Amino acid sequence: MDIVYIRELQVETIIGIYDWEREVRQIVSLDLEMGTDIRAAANTEDIENTLNYKSVSDRLIAFVGESQFLLVETMAEEIAALIMQEFNVPWLRLRVGKPGAVPQASDVGVIIERGVKS
Numbered sequence: 001m002d003i004v005y006i007r008e009l010q011v012e013t014i015i016g017i018y019d020w021e022r023e024v025r026q027i028v029s030l031d032l033e034m035g036t037d038i039r040a041a042a043n044t045e046d047i048e049n050t051l052n053y054k055s056v057s058d059r060l061i062a063f064v065g066e067s068q069f070l071l072v073e074t075m076a077e078e079i080a081a082l083i084m085q086e087f088n089v090p091w092l093r094l095r096v097g098k099p100g101a102v103p104q105a106s107d108v109g110v111i112i113e114r115g116v117k118s
């Protein structure tokens with residue numbers, strides 16, 4: 001299996017459990033690895049034959065930017081389901097980080113893997 005990836009995609013959104021977090025937009029940082037087979041694209045140099053990381057990034061920016069989740073866990077599960085369904089991705093690994101959440105840490109969040117890796 002090959003991987004198309006996106007690293008440190010940063011999107012402003014409403015997220016968090018505290019009152020102030022329901023009013024102030026914060027940055028979430030996403031890393032996404034998506035299982036695919038790149039050989040058809042490599043042989044044809046046709047963007048239609050691959051997983052377009054720009055299209056995925058644009059969808060993530062729109063979805064996360066409009067969302068209002070309480071927990072990073074919920075955001076991660078919803079992103080995973082969306083990417084697998086809309087882009088026909090059989091397996092993915094996703095990190096959702098809130099770099100501003102704990103001042104003493106450079107980043108906090110969750111990492112999930114979903115689907116079947118072939």
Ligand SMILES: Nc1nc2c(c(=O)[nH]1)N=C([C@H](O)[C@@H](O)CO)CN2
Binds near residue numbers: 071
């Ligand atoms: N496992 C989690 N822990 C915490 C979360 C979360 O979404 N998942 N969220 C918070 C607060 O919203 C925090 O980000 C504010 O600093 C705390 N712990």
